[in-house]
Amino acid sequence: xxxxxxxxxxxxxxxxxxxxxxxxxxxxxxxxxxLRGSIHPKDSAIxxxxxxxxxxxxxxxxxxxxxxxxxxxxxxFSRCNGKEELYKQILSxxxxxxxxxxxxxxxxxxxxxxxxxxxxxxxxxxxxLTSPLIQELVYSKVYPKLCYYILENHVKKRVPSSNxxxxxxxxxxxxxxxxxxxxxxxxxxxxxxxxxxxxxxxxLPMRGIAAIFLFLAAxxxxxxxxxxxxxxxLCWLAKSKRNVIRFFYAFQPTFLAGIVGLLSLxxxxxxxxxxxxxxxxxxxxxAATSFSLLLSLxxxxxxxxxxxxxxxxxxxxxxxPVFLNLTTSNPICSLLSKLxxxxxxxxxxxxxxxxxxxxxxTVILLLCYTILANCVTVQxxxxxxxxxxxxx
Amino acid sequence: xxxxxxxxxxxxxxxxxSFPTILLGTFALFCVTVLLLFSWQTQKKEHATSPAVIGxxxxxxxxxxxxxxxxxxxxxxLKNNYTxxxxxxxxxxxxxxxxxxxxxxxxxxxxxxxxxxxTDEPIVLRFSGSDPSITTLMMRQLSEAVSSIMLExxxxxxxxxxxxxxxxxxxxxKDERNLNIKYINRLLTxxxxxxIETLEAEQGLSYTEYYFTVGLLLLLLSWGLLSPSxxxxxxxxxxxKLAQSGLSIPLQFLAKxxxxxxxxxxxxxxxxxxxxxxxxxxxxxxxxxxxxxxWMGAFLPVxxxxxxxxxFFHVIYELIPDLVAGVLFLxxxxxxxxxxxxxxxxxxxxxxxxxxxxxxLPTRILFQYTSGCLxxxxxxxxxxxxxxxxxxxxxxxxxxxMYRLEVTR
Numbered sequence: 036x037x038x039x040x041x042x043x044x045x046x047x048x049x050x051x052x053x054x055x056x057x058x059x060x061x062x063x064x065x066x067x068x069x070l071r072g073s074i075h076p077k078d079s080a081i082x083x084x085x086x087x088x089x090x091x092x093x094x095x096x097x098x099x100x101x102x103x104x105x106x107x108x109x110x111x112f113s114r115c116n117g118k119e120e121l122y123k124q125i126l127s128x129x130x131x132x133x134x135x136x137x138x139x140x141x142x143x144x145x146x147x148x149x150x151x152x153x154x155x156x157x158x159x160x161x162x163x164l165t166s167p168l169i170q171e172l173v174y175s176k177v178y179p180k181l182c183y184y185i186l187e188n189h190v191k192k193r194v195p196s197s198n199x200x201x202x203x204x205x206x207x208x209x210x211x212x213x214x215x216x217x218x219x220x221x222x223x224x225x226x227x228x229x230x231x232x233x234x235x236x237x238x239l240p241m242r243g244i245a246a247i248f249l250f251l252a253a254x255x256x257x258x259x260x261x262x263x264x265x266x267x268x269l270c271w272l273a274k275s276k277r278n279v280i281r282f283f284y285a286f287q288p289t290f291l292a293g294i295v296g297l298l299s300l301x302x303x304x305x306x307x308x309x310x311x312x313x314x315x316x317x318x319x320x321x322a323a324t325s326f327s328l329l330l331s332l333x334x335x336x337x338x339x340x341x342x343x344x345x346x347x348x349x350x351x352x353x354x355x356p357v358f359l360n361l362t363t364s365n366p367i368c369s370l371l372s373k374l375x376x377x378x379x380x381x382x383x384x385x386x387x388x389x390x391x392x393x394x395x396x397t398v399i400l401l402l403c404y405t406i407l408a409n410c411v412t413v414q415x416x417x418x419x420x421x422x423x424x425x426x427x
Numbered sequence: 428x429x430x431x432x433x434x435x436x437x438x439x440x441x442x443x444x445s446f447p448t449i450l451l452g453t454f455a456l457f458c459v460t461v462l463l464l465f466s467w468q469t470q471k472k473e474h475a476t477s478p479a480v481i482g483x484x485x486x487x488x489x490x491x492x493x494x495x496x497x498x499x500x501x502x503x504x505l506k507n508n509y510t511x512x513x514x515x516x517x518x519x520x521x522x523x524x525x526x527x528x529x530x531x532x533x534x535x536x537x538x539x540x541x542x543x544x545x546t547d548e549p550i551v552l553r554f555s556g557s558d559p560s561i562t563t564l565m566m567r568q569l570s571e572a573v574s575s576i577m578l579e580x581x582x583x584x585x586x587x588x589x590x591x592x593x594x595x596x597x598x599x600x601k602d603e604r605n606l607n608i609k610y611i612n613r614l615l616t617x618x619x620x621x622x623i624e625t626l627e628a629e630q631g632l633s634y635t636e637y638y639f640t641v642g643l644l645l646l647l648l649s650w651g652l653l654s655p656s657x658x659x660x661x662x663x664x665x666x667x668k669l670a671q672s673g674l675s676i677p678l679q680f681l682a683k684x685x686x687x688x689x690x691x692x693x694x695x696x697x698x699x700x701x702x703x704x705x706x707x708x709x710x711x712x713x714x715x716x717x718x719x720x721x722w723m724g725a726f727l728p729v730x731x732x733x734x735x736x737x738x739f740f741h742v743i744y745e746l747i748p749d750l751v752a753g754v755l756f757l758x759x760x761x762x763x764x765x766x767x768x769x770x771x772x773x774x775x776x777x778x779x780x781x782x783x784x785x786x787x788l789p790t791r792i793l794f795q796y797t798s799g800c801l802x803x804x805x806x807x808x809x810x811x812x813x814x815x816x817x818x819x820x821x822x823x824x825x826x827x828x829m830y831r832l833e834v835t836r
Contacts, residue, residue, distance in 0.1 A: 056752035062759050070781075078778035080564075109564045125626055128775055153622035161625045164634065164773075168565055174617055175572035179579045181620070185613060186583040189606050194596060205589050209582035216570055217549040221523050226554065229567060236564055237778065240771070244762060251758050255751045262750065288751060342452040345649035348758060349456060353463075358771040360529075367466040369526075371459075388524055 042280050046287045049259070056288075060295045063245055067303045070237045079111035080236055081165045084124060084133040086115045094141035094180065101176050108234055110172065125158055132159035132166045134173055144177065148184035179210065220385030228305055238303045242384070243357025245296035246319065246377045250351055252292035253285050253323035254330070254344050260284040261337035278408045285327040286320070293320045307384060318393045319380040325400035326376050332407050351377040430674050431682060438686035445654030449694055452653040456646060457701075482514040482528035486536050523553060530554055530566065550574065580610050632798055636714055640798040641770045644790070646698075647733070648761045650691060651740040655754055657687055658740040660828060663835045676832060680825050688737040695733055699726035714801055728800040732793055735813055738820035739789050745827040764790040792816050 050056055085102060087095045102112040115121045115133065124130040135156040137143045143154040155173065159166040183206050190197045218229035228234055260281055263269055269277055293316050300306040334340045354361065354372040361368045372378040379396050383389035514522060514531070522528045533551035552570060554563065587606055591599040632640070651658060660666070661679075670676055703722035706714075716722045743760060747753040765771065767781055768791035774782065785791040796809040 050751075053749055053752055055747045055756070056749065059747065059752050059756040059759060062756075062763065066763050073778050073780045078780075080772075080776040082775070109568055122626070131775065147620055151616065151619045154620045155622075156624065157621045158624045158626060161627055165565075168569060170618065170621060171569060171572045174620065175575040177620065178576050178617075181613070182579045182583045182610070185609055186587060186606065189602070189609060190587060190590060193598075193602055194594070197590070202586065202590055206582060206586040209585045209589075210579070216567065216574075217551050218567070219551055219553040221520070221553065223520075223553070229552075229563065234564060236776075237781070239564075240766070244766070247762070248755075248759060252755060255754045258750050258754065288755075338448045339451070341653055341655070342448045342455065344754070345452050345652045346455045346459065348652070349645065349649060350459065352762075352771075365463065365466055367463060386524070 038276070039279060039283075043283050043287070046259075046283050050287055050291065060291055063241075063248055063295060063299045064302055067238065067241055067299045070241075071235065071303070074108065074235045074237060079106065079108050081110045081169065082130045083110060083112045083169050084115040084121050084130045085112055085136065086118060086121050086133060087136040088138050090138060091136065092139045092141060094144075095136045095138065098140055098176055099136060102173065105172070105176075108236055110169065122158065125160055128160070131163055132157060132169055134158075140177070141180065144180050145184050148181060148188055221389075222386050224307070224385060226385075235304075238305055240358050241303045242300060242305060243352075243355065243377070243381060245299050246355075246380050247348060247351045247357065249289060249292040249296050249319065250323045250326075250375075250377055251344070251348050253289040253320075253327040254340075254347065256285040256288040256324075257281075257327050257331045257340065258337065260331060261340060265337070278405075281331065282324065282328055285324045285331075289320050289324050289327075293317070311384070315380060315383045315390065315393070318383065318390065318397065319376065322376040322379060322393055322397040322400065325397050325404060329400050329404045329407070332404060347375065351375050354378070356381055430672070431678050434669070434674055434679065435682040435685060438682045439689060442657050442686040442690040445657040446690065446694070449650050449653045450697075452649070453646065453694070453698065456649070460642070480528045481511050481530045481532065482519065482522055483511060483532045483534065484514050484516045484519050485534040485538075486516070519553065532570070576614065580614075583610065632802060636798065636802050637773070639714065640794060640801055641765075643729075643801075644793055644797060645761070645765065645770065647691075647695070647736050648739075648765075648790075650694070650736070651743070651757050651761075652754055655744065655750055655757075657690070658737075658744040659748055659750070659753065660745055660831075663832060666828075666832060667835070670832075676829055677825060680828055684734075684737065684741060684821065687741070688734050691733050691737055692730055695726075695730060699723060699729075702726070715803060725801050725803070728805060729797055731810065732797055732800075732813060735789060735793060735817040735820070738817050738824065741824040742820050742827070745824045745831075761790070764788045767791075768794055770794070789816055789820065 083102075085099050087099060099114065103114065106112050115124070118135065121130070121133040121135070125133055135158070137154060140154070143152075146152055147154050155177070157166070157170065183203065186206065187199060187202060190202060218226035220226050228239070260269075263284075269280070272280065297306075297312060297316050300312060301309075306312050330343070331340060334343065350371065352358070354368050355375055355377040357377070376393075376396065379389065379393040383393045512528070514528065516533065519531045519533065523531060531551075531553040533553060535550070538550070550570070552566070584603060584606060588599065588603060590596070591602070596602075660683075661669075666676065666679060669679055700723070703719050703726060706716070706722050707718055714722075714725065716725050740757065743757045744753050747756045767777070768774070768785045768788050769777055770790065774785075777785070792809070792812050795806075796813045798804075799806045799809050
């Protein structure tokens with residue numbers, strides 16, 4: 036046991052005495068801090084411009100005010116002073132789309148209720164993906180008035196002598212205002228991130244980025260193993276001991292990356308409760324380490340191991356829900372993502388069954404490693420070489 | 428000069444040793460990408476809509492739910508992204524866990540009444556997994572819009588009922604049904620309220636062009652992870668000995684740079700050749716190019732980006748010569764710089780401060796130049812920025828090397 040502890044110490048010192056390694060580890064928390072301060076209240080993912088003539092009526096102004104008040108970190112509405120400016124900003128990519136309101140929106144909506152004439156002009160860039168969403172938002176703002184005019188027309192047709200004022204008053208009484216939403220994770224716990232109005236969307240993928248970084252740390256940790264194996268530093272160890280020490284090679288950098296990853300999550304504000312985070316991170320460290328161990332066993336040459344690193348890391352970026360969740364739209368993505376530990380970690384945070392899946396995944400990997408490690412035979416010549424070294 | 432030539436040859440031979448690893452890694456990435464593209468293409472043919480499913484869970488007799496579902500199912504804009512289905516409340520957890528639905532809308536009991544009473548029971552949106560993407564936040568916006576439309580419609584119908592009741596008007600139920608139909612018709616044709624004008628934006632790359640460029644750049648940048656030994660500096664002792672024998676440090680550096688750059692250029696040419704042969708045969712349109720010659724014509728100017736990529740690798744490995752720390756640092760640099768340069772989300776979605784910073788990042792400069800080459804909008808300004816950045820990075824790498832050796836001396 037003491038022997039293993041010494042190895043653990045040696046390998047730990049090897050990493051910790053490299054200031055640049057520590058600097059690399061702290062790049063993620065540093066980025067989190069940078070991103071936390073990067074979002075200005077006026078910043079958002081989608082920029083929408085609104086335009087109306089200065090002489091526009093009250094209804095037009097009110098609708099524009101409503102939309103301006105609806106701005107948040109996802110969609111920002113801002114008023115544009117001129118039509119030319121609006122076109123210019125859309126063409127240059129500074130704004131996603133623009134809405135040109137008529138001078139008298141009230142009258143235009145009344146006409147639309149009977150004739151279905153276009154009321155608002157929309158301008159957007161040809162490749163815009165977000166403009167359909169904005170269209171729904173703008174429609175929801177003009178719909179209350181339109182809805183009333185449809186009702187008024189309907190009642191007037193049936194009862195020509197109907198009292199408009201009374202109808203309007205009744206309608207206003209039935210308007211309930213804003214509906215309320217609450218966001219939850221799979222296990223029913225509150226999704227505090229989405230429940231906030233001013234969510235910093237730039238920080239959303241930080242958990243995934245930290246997870247991929249940890250996974251890469253586990254993989255690169257094995258590079259020391261390959262180097263040391265090439266320099267025949269380990270051949271004097273018994274096979275059983277060598278297999279345990281191989282685990283330490285991957286575990287050490289992964290553990291350090293895990294601590295820094297946890298710190299980054301706490302700084303970013305996207306973390307759940309600390310106990311849950313620590314548990315999931317610990318399970319993930321074990322899973323990533325086991326994956327790296329098994330891979331190093333399957334790929335005896337460092338060149339092969341290096342060749343698969345970008346594949347695994349790139350695969351984790353695309354297939355696991357880090358930036359976008361593609362698993363929902365493609366069954367092959369879903370299947371391939373099941374091979375990678377990052378998927379299990381991301382699923383385990385807010386789901387107990389996810390935690391069990393992560394455990395099971397780790398156990399399977401470790402079992403495979405143990406079985407294969409005992410089956411792999413020593414390459415001919417290695418033993419003689421080692422004996423010679425020991426004699427020397 | 429002779430010494431330099433010999434050293435250059437040796438460096439090139441060393442660089443060539445990493446050739447098989449890079450080739451193997453690139454081939455593996457290429458195969459996975461083709462597999463995914465193929466599966467997407469097949470799936471698109473089989474299903475007109477995307478299988479991302481949203482389950483709406485409600486009590487059996489909840490009023491206006493049929494109307495709500497009708498509205499959701501007929502949102503043309505969402506058809507490519509989501510499908511809506513009515514589910515029972517008891518099924519929510521099971522279906523989410525089994526991933527049979529991706530999001531559940533849990534409508535509280537007597538939802539409409541609760542809003543009228545002022546108790547404001549919230550609609551719960553439950554997500555499967557911890558979906559971190561920006562689309563989740565957009566979903567929130569959309570939910571609010573749909574819900575607002577639904578509440579206004581319900582207000583209209585309640586008003587009509589009250590008005591008829593107060594004035595004791597006949598045919599109330601018939602008129603209510605007619606008003607319902609009017610509202611549904613109006614909502615189904617709601618886009619007639621907008622007259623749409625689309626513009627050809629100056630910076631408008633199509634999403635295929637955008638992500639093809641990003642994919643190509645990430646592939647090229649991953650070469651630094653595949654062959655760290657090729658870019659890492661020689662042992663200090665060897666460098667000093669070579670300097671003593673007449674090969675100065677800048678010349679050693681130049682030889683390494685030329686060898687690595689030459690190696691990557693050769694690899695890129697091979698990759699371009701394969702892509703140019705394969706791309707015209709694919710059933711999907713990636714870029715505007717249609718023939719082998721056009722594709723090669725688009726790829727060849729990208730060769731000028733290879734020195735910047737090589738310089739980027741050199742800076743990283745000169746700063747951090749240790750194998751593990753170097754690979755980690757390179758990866759995290761690519762990932763974070765790529766994130767801040769709009770590789771994973773469209774650039775316009777980034778905050779202004781980040782957009783301003785990103786113009787200084789090599790990843791953004793690479794993107795601007797490469798996208799210009801691939802989309803036939805080659806820009807001399809982008810080329811100028813590319814060359815200047817290459818020069819600056821090379822200078823940093825050289826200074827780092829000289830500083831390290833000076834300290835050792």
